[in-house]
Amino acid sequence: SLLESAKKAAAFRAVDECVKDKDVVGVGSGSTVVYAVERLAERVQKEKLQLVCIPTSFQARQLIVENNLILGDLDRYPQLDVAIDGADELDNKFTAIKGGGGCLTQEKIVASCAKRFIIIADYTKDSQTLGEQYKKGVPIEVIPLSYVPVMQRIQTRFGGKVQLRMAKSKAGPVVTDNGNFILDWLFPESKFDWDSVNTQLNLMPGVVETGLFVNMAEKAYFGYSDGSVKEKA
Numbered sequence: 531s532l533l534e535s536a537k538k539a540a541a542f543r544a545v546d547e548c549v550k551d552k553d554v555v556g557v558g559s560g561s562t563v564v565y566a567v568e569r570l571a572e573r574v575q576k577e578k579l580q581l582v583c584i585p586t587s588f589q590a591r592q593l594i595v596e597n598n599l600i601l602g603d604l605d606r607y608p609q610l611d612v613a614i615d616g617a618d619e620l621d622n623k624f625t626a627i628k629g630g631g632g633c634l635t636q637e638k639i640v641a642s643c644a645k646r647f648i649i650i651a652d653y654t655k656d657s658q659t660l661g662e663q664y665k666k667g668v669p670i671e672v673i674p675l676s677y678v679p680v681m682q683r684i685q686t687r688f689g690g691k692v693q694l695r696m697a698k699s700k701a702g703p704v705v706t707d708n709g710n711f712i713l714d715w716l717f718p719e720s721k722f723d724w725d726s727v728n729t730q731l732n733l734m735p736g737v738v739e740t741g742l743f744v745n746m747a748e749k750a751y752f753g754y755s756d757g758s759v760k761e762k763a
């Protein structure tokens with residue numbers, strides 16, 4: 531599809547420009563990253579690169595193993611050269627919403643351990659302000675027992691609407707790779723200080739992590755259906 535070719539263009543460009551021999555590479559989660567792993571595998575074969583790949587989810591782990599890439603972990607590689615991941619939306623101040631795929635917690639941990647954090651996405655994720663194009667709100671991972679009080683506290687303090695993310699091919703709520711629930715906060719139109727919101731949310735007892743990646747990415751590659759790529763830094 532047109533969007534898939536846009537994702538592929540961004541992923542290939544990022545891997546070609548940001549990964550070098552002997553790098554320890556954080557591998558994100560979602561659909562765009564699938565193309566990044568495909569390109570990593572291609573380059574390892576063609577250029578005989580020696581890479582170690584650190585996963586950000588069960589999905590990323592499978593991608594690394596299925597593509598015969600060397601699987602590492604943060605115990606052995608607590609500092610990464612580069613992490614490459616998708617995003618649900620990125621604003622013009624480099625705040626990203628992530629977690630559409632429910633993997634935000636390990637993604638943020640791995641991104642925080644990388645010298646360079648690179649976002650790859652199709653052009654529909656490139657916004658001026660958050661909420662312009664992505665309408666599913668900010669994902670927040672919570673300890674299951676806390677989800678109702680946390681929902682109420684978010685609604686009271688910030689407004690909008692908070693929903694427990696329900697699974698599609700499993701009865702009941704989505705359970706993350708860490709055994710937690712996900713709340714989706716449909717935030718109201720307004721000029722939020724996302725750094726402050728992220729901090730306040732993270733201080734709420736029961737919140738494990740938010741999908742607000744504030745000023746973490748160094749660069750973003752946005753792909754277009756014609757195969758062109760726009761870089762934002």
Ligand code: DER
Binds near residue numbers: 630
């Ligand atoms: O869930 C996630 O954080 C993913 O990285 C998401 O933000 C992007 O997924 P996509 O590449 O399938 O759009």
